[in-house]
Amino acid sequence: MKYYSTNGKAPIADLQKAVVKGLAEDRGLYMPEEIKILPKVFFDNIQEMPFQQIAYNVASAFFGEDVDQDALQDIVYDTLSFDCPVVKVKENIYALELFHGPTLAFKDVGARFMARLLRYFTQSNQNAPSTQNNLINVLVATSGDTGSAVANGFLGVEGIHVYVLYPKGKVSPIQECQFTTLGKNITAIEVDGVFDDCQALVKSAFMDEELNAHMKLTSANSINVARFLPQAFYYFNAYARMKALGKADNFVMCVPSGNFGNICSALFGHAMGLPVKRFIAANNANDIVYKYLQSGKYEPKASVQTLANAMDVGDPSNFARIINLYSQNNKLTPEATHHRITNLISGATYSDDQIRETMRQCYAETGYILDPHGACGYQALVDGLQPGEIGVFCETAHPAKFKEKVDDILSIDVEIPDRLAAFMKGEKQSVPMTKNFEDFKKYLMKQ
Numbered sequence: 001m002k003y004y005s006t007n008g009k010a011p012i013a014d015l016q017k018a019v020v021k022g023l024a025e026d027r028g029l030y031m032p033e034e035i036k037i038l039p040k041v042f043f044d045n046i047q048e049m050p051f052q053q054i055a056y057n058v059a060s061a062f063f064g065e066d067v068d069q070d071a072l073q074d075i076v077y078d079t080l081s082f083d084c085p086v087v088k089v090k091e092n093i094y095a096l097e098l099f100h101g102p103t104l105a106f107k108d109v110g111a112r113f114m115a116r117l118l119r120y121f122t123q124s125n126q127n128a129p130s131t132q133n134n135l136i137n138v139l140v141a142t143s144g145d146t147g148s149a150v151a152n153g154f155l156g157v158e159g160i161h162v163y164v165l166y167p168k169g170k171v172s173p174i175q176e177c178q179f180t181t182l183g184k185n186i187t188a189i190e191v192d193g194v195f196d197d198c199q200a201l202v203k204s205a206f207m208d209e210e211l212n213a214h215m216k217l218t219s220a221n222s223i224n225v226a227r228f229l230p231q232a233f234y235y236f237n238a239y240a241r242m243k244a245l246g247k248a249d250n251f252v253m254c255v256p257s258g259n260f261g262n263i264c265s266a267l268f269g270h271a272m273g274l275p276v277k278r279f280i281a282a283n284n285a286n287d288i289v290y291k292y293l294q295s296g297k298y299e300p301k302a303s304v305q306t307l308a309n310a311m312d313v314g315d316p317s318n319f320a321r322i323i324n325l326y327s328q329n330n331k332l333t334p335e336a337t338h339h340r341i342t343n344l345i346s347g348a349t350y351s352d353d354q355i356r357e358t359m360r361q362c363y364a365e366t367g368y369i370l371d372p373h374g375a376c377g378y379q380a381l382v383d384g385l386q387p388g389e390i391g392v393f394c395e396t397a398h399p400a401k402f403k404e405k406v407d408d409i410l411s412i413d414v415e416i417p418d419r420l421a422a423f424m425k426g427e428k429q430s431v432p433m434t435k436n437f438e439d440f441k442k443y444l445m446k447q
């Protein structure tokens with residue numbers, strides 16, 4: 001499969017290049033040239049298949065031309081060592097729980113898949129001239145969640161070393177121990193600065209010629225095709241589980257969205273034939289896409305801080321992929337594109353007060369504990385479902401991941417799952433770093 005850039009000015013790339021580079025040369029996002037429609041027999045039998053088998057079929061459509069069949073099967077099965085069940089919350093509303101992975105948030109699947117795919121490519125490239133013994137070094141700046149998903153996704157994967165840069169004192173204790181206690185091939189770099197300083201260090205490193213000659217550097221950014229496409233697995237699985245319940249005929253999928261990678265993968269699924277009737281993108285107060293859906297005008301702005309902070313995005317990067325998909329790579333006018341998009345996708349937006357109210361109401365009425373992100377998805381279904389429709393929303397994080405907020409809002413004491421508690425028992429190890437690039441470079445040159 002070849003990949004083109006949404007900006008249309010970069011050379012066509014193969015999968016390996018798209019995964020290793022992440023972003024195209026023209027700063028556009030890579031898109032697969034073809035989206036394969038899955039055969040009818042797959043959908044006829046999907047309700048009988050386990051998650052891993054469904055995912056392998058979907059992965060073959062995306063990556064089957066570029067990855068050896070057995071290797072791809074291993075990558076998929078190894079990535080999905082946990083389930084993502086559909087749970088009934090109340091009449092006609094179901095939660096697709098995406099939080100059963102190692103860091104209790106849905107980014108685990110993308111991170112784990114990408115780590116294994118990178119490993120596959122580096123293994124099959126052993127004859128290439130080597131720097132640092134063919135080690136691939138992943139640099140990732142984090143304000144909390146991405147660092148934990150990437151670090152855990154890459155943990156123990158041979159041939160790859162991960163450096164997580166995070167702002168000292170500015171991530172929550174639970175988040176910090178999810179990437180500072182791992183050891184092995186994960187190094188946490190504690191930067192005396194803010195998140196933007198971490199981001200700037202990573203960007204400078206990618207542009208520094210001397211450093212790039214010394215070591216192979218790559219990013220594990222969420223716009224990477226190997227991180228975002230595998231999220232489509234979730235939606236085929238949701239459909240299968242709803243079909244098994246006899247509830248898949250008028251199926252509405254609702255995705256709490258920030259950078260719009262997760263919902264974009266669901267829309268790829270739809271383009272592959274997944275019979276979802278329509279989609280709802282649920283936003284917090286960062287309502288840029290909501291406004292686009294209403295008006296056809298896309299006006300990015302600075303993000304505002306909310307309770308659902310993993311969705312605090314003012315210029316969602318994957319929105320460019322959605323536009324590209326429905327404009328048929330810019331063949332359609334903006335009006336026609338907007339029309340196609342709004343035929344399939346509607347939006348919703350919720351303030352922090354509404355999120356709190358939703359969490360309380362849902363808990364009182366059903367006993368289900370929503371996290372602030374899932375709350376946006378749940379409420380969008382409560383407000384938007386039409387008669388005869390069945391709604392499924394993504395519960396994107398375990399409520400214990402936002403324990404302080406959830407405890408406070410619901411006046412409860414959310415139980416911390418064992419694997420999260422285990423992180424908190426580990427010993428913190430980090431490398432102190434200034435925000436000065438020369439210091440960071442000196443450190444990397446010694447590795």
Ligand SMILES: *Cc1c(COP(=O)(O)O)cnc(C)c1O
Pocket residue numbers: 105106107145256257258259260261262263310311373396397
């Ligand atoms: C990343 C994240 C989101 C937003 O997903 P996007 O793909 O960026 O739209 C929602 N909820 C949680 C818990 C997340 O970590």
